[in-house]
Structure formats: C-alpha cells, structure tokens
Amino acid sequence: MATRTGAFVSATGHVTDAERYGASFVFGGLLPDDFPPTRGVAAAPWWREVPGAGWRHPEGPGSTLDGREYHPVVHVSWYDAAAYSRRIRARRRHPRPMAPYTAAATVNTDAARTSWSTHRGYVRGRRSRHGISARRA
Incomplete structure (x- = not known):
C-alpha cells in the first residue's frame, strides 16, 4: 500500500x-x-x-x-x-518460517501425546495399523 x-x-x-x-x-x-x-x-x-x-x-x-x-x-x-x-x-525479527515447528518437535520428546503426534493415529512418531500405538505411553 x-x-x-x-x-x-x-x-x-x-x-x-x-x-x-x-x-x-x-x-x-x-x-x-x-x-x-x-x-x-x-x-x-x-x-x-x-x-x-x-x-x-x-x-x-x-x-x-x-x-x-x-x-x-x-x-x-x-x-x-x-x-x-x-x-x-x-x-x-521474524524467525525462519519453520523455526517454531522444529523447536516444538525437538522439545520434550518424552511427552506421550501432542496435538501433532496424535493426528491420524501417530503417537510419538509411530503409526499403528488401527490408529493406536502398539507401545503404551
């Protein structure tokens, strides 16, 4: 403008x-x-x-x-x-576009469930056949 x-x-x-x-x-x-x-x-x-x-x-x-x-x-x-x-x-002072996502993905990797990891059956980066992880949190 x-x-x-x-x-x-x-x-x-x-x-x-x-x-x-x-x-x-x-x-x-x-x-x-x-x-x-x-x-x-x-x-x-x-x-x-x-x-x-x-x-x-x-x-x-x-x-x-x-x-x-x-x-x-x-x-x-x-x-x-x-x-x-x-x-x-x-x-x-704009960070690189992916910086918030990569920071969030690397922090607290022991967390059982996160909003991005439970989407479509992903839990801790694993995907099971029925949307439930074979390994319990």
Whole structure:
C-alpha cells in the first residue's frame, strides 16, 4: 500500500528505481488526451514513458496519491520490493518460517501425546495399523 511505502521511504531514505531513473511507464488510458507523445514499449504500445512518474506521482508530476492511500503501490521494481521486505522482516525479527515447528518437535520428546503426534493415529512418531500405538505411553 502506498502509505506503508511512504513510511518505509521516510524511515530509510530509500530511493526507488523509478525515482533514480527519473521516469516510469504509465498505462496510456490514464494519461490526458493532450499528453505529448513519448517512448512506448514495443510489444505493448499502450504503456507510455512518463518523466517524473513514480510511486508518489502515479501518472506523472501532476498526479498525487490523494484518495489512493490504500491502493497497491505502483512504479516499484523487484529491487524496491526486496528492500521493503528486508526492512519489514528485520523490524519484526521474524524467525525462519519453520523455526517454531522444529523447536516444538525437538522439545520434550518424552511427552506421550501432542496435538501433532496424535493426528491420524501417530503417537510419538509411530503409526499403528488401527490408529493406536502398539507401545503404551
């Protein structure tokens, strides 16, 4: 969302690729009729290069984010998205996705039954033919 991108840019000083290059491509249907001709994409001529277009100015220098604060952010590259993701992950101190599960599986291995081990007849990692462990807890 554009508001989160604004907070990210304010906190880190990140400059997006579109801002660095000074232009980005905008769908031609969003441009005014009197927009001067610019370079297009060969395979998709309806995309037009607009100098000054970026996440703050979606259709170029005359446009704003007013009323679009909760719209998806536009004019960001893969590198911009990766920088944002690294920042969010670092702020949340997010563990690796499997860390909670592997920690839970290795702690207290002597426990007779756990929510994940009794599912579908598993008890202490063993599975019996009828869903009941041959070895009693």
